[in-house]
Amino acid sequence: MDAYDLFRKLSFGAKFDKKKYYNDALKFQIVQPKCVESQPRPNENLELIERKEIETNVNEVSNVVKDDEDADSCKEEDEEKLKLLSCHSEALLLSKSRKKKAKKRSKQQLLALEQEQTNHFRKVHRIYIQGSDVSKPFEDFSELSSRYGMNSTLIQNINASGYVAPTPIQMQAIPLMMERREVLACAPTGSGKTAAFLIPLIHCLGEPQKKGFRAVVVSPTRELAQQTYRECQKLSEGIGLRIHMIENVSKAVKKFGPQSSGNFDILVTTPNRLIYLLEQDPSDINLKNVEWLVVDESDKLFEDGPKGFRDQLATIYRACQSTQVRRALFSATFAYDVEQWCKLNLDNVVMVTVGAKNAATDIVGQELVFVGSESGKLMAFRNLLIKGLTPPVLVFVESKERAKELFNELIYDGINVDVIHADRTQVQRENIVKGFRTGKIWILISTELMGRGIDFKGVNLVINYDFPSSAISYIHRIGRTGRAGRPGRAVTFFTEEDRTNLRSIAQVMRDSGCEVPEYMLQMKKQKKMGKRKRKEVQPQRARISTDPYPEKRFKRE
C-alpha cells in the first residue's frame, strides 16, 4: 500500500473543499482531473509522449527496486492493516461500552424515577418507613394477584368484606409481610391493622396442613382475640385453613396436645391461656412449626408488671423455635422499648409508621369539659343526655367499681345501658358485646377492657367519664369512634384533680387539629415516673352517687 492508498483509506468519508484543495485532491487522486474540452496544443502531444516514456522508464526502474523491497513492503502493509483493524475493533468496543453505559444510565434513571414515585406515594399517604430494601406499597387489592399470585378466593373475601381500596397501613405492611419481612407497624386506631396482618398471613400459609399451628396471633384481651378470630375466619373462608381460639384449657389439651391430629393452622389467643398450655410438663401445645407470630397491641403486651405481658411474651417467643419464624408487631401507639427490642431481635426489621407517632385519629372531634367535681360529672353526663345523644355511646371509667357505680345511677334513668368489666362472666361479656354490636344496648359503660382494639361499628360518641391515666390510654379510648373513615366524637370530663395528665392529653388534641386553651399546653410538664409512682399520683375519686354525701372520699378495698 502506498502513501496515496493509505491517505485515501484514512480520509475515507471525509469531506474536502475540493475547490480550495483541488490541486492536493488531484495529487492524491481523490478527484478526477477536470476534462479539458479544447484540443491539445501542438506541442502538448509531444510533451505527453515524452512524459509517458519517462514514466515507463521510471516504472521499470522502480519495478526492479520494488521486487527487492516486496518482502519489506508486505510486512508494512500487514502492520498497517492490523493497525486499521485494531482501530476499527477499538472503535467497536468503545461504541459497545458507550451503549452499555447509556443503557445502565437509563435503567438507573428509571429506577430513580420509580423510587421518586414510590416516595411521593408514601408521602401522600403519610407512610414513613425505616429499614433497608423496603417493598413497594400497593394501591389496589387486585395488584396482589399480579404481584404475588394471591389466591383468588382470598381476593374475593377481601372484596366481600367491603374493602374497596387498601388503607395506608395495608398498602405498606401487606407487601412487606408477603415478602416475609419482619415488621413493626404503627398506625392510627381504626385504620385496618387487623386485615393488614391477616391478609398476608393467610396468603403465606397457603393450603391447610397437618403440621400443627403455623401462625399465632396474640392479643391482650379475650374480646379482641375473638374479634380477630372472626375477621380471620371471614378472610379465609373457602380456603380451608383451620383457625382456633383456646376456649377452655382442659379441652385444649385434647385438641392441640401431643396426641392430637395436628389438623390446625392458625391460633388466635391471649397470652395467659397459651402460657398455661406451654408451661405444662410436657408442654400441651407445640409451636415448633410456627412460621408467623403476630403481636397485636404490641406496646400493651410489652408492658411489664402485674398488668403487663412481657414475661409471657418472652415464653411464647421461645416456644416458636423454628428458624423460619417471622414476627410482626402492630399497634396504634408507639413505645420506645418495643422499637429497641425489635431493632435488637428481629431480622432486618422494617418499621412502618402511618401519620404522626402517638397521635389521635384526626376524624374524631374532641372536646374537653371542665366539670368541677365528681358530682359535676354526673350533671354534665345528664346534660348531654338531655341535649340528645345518638347511640351507640361508649363511656369509660377508671375501675370496675366505678363502672358498677355509674351503672347503678343510670339504670334508674330508664336508659338502655349496660356495663362490662373483668368481674362479669365470660358469657355475660360475650352477650354484652353482641348486644352493643347489634344495637340492643345504647350506652355501654366500660373499664379499660374495651379501650384497645375493639371495633364496634358506628360508635357515635366516646365519653371519658374519668380522665384517662395517660395520653396513650386517651388515644386508644377515643379511637373506638371514628373508625374506617367514619367521623366520630369524643367528650372528656376533667376536674381540678386531673391536672397531672391534662397537658399531655391537650397536646394530643392540638396535634390532631382540635382547639384547646393555650394555658393547658403551657402547664408544667410531668416528670417521667415509674408505674407505682404514677398510681400514687392517680386522683382518689369520690364515689359516683347522688346520695346526700357524694363528695365524701373513701378508699375502696
Ligand SMILES: Nc1ncnc2c1ncn2[C@@H]1O[C@H](COP(=O)(O)OP(=O)(O)OP(=O)(O)O)[C@@H](O)[C@H]1O
Ligand atoms: N381496606 C379497608 N377498607 C374499608 N374498611 C376497612 C378496610 N380495612 C379494614 N377496614 C375496617 O376498618 C375497621 C377498623 O379496622 P381494625 O379493627 O383492623 O382497626 P385497627 O387499626 O386494628 O384499630 P385499633 O388500633 O383500634 O385496634 C374494621 O371495621 C374493618 O372491617
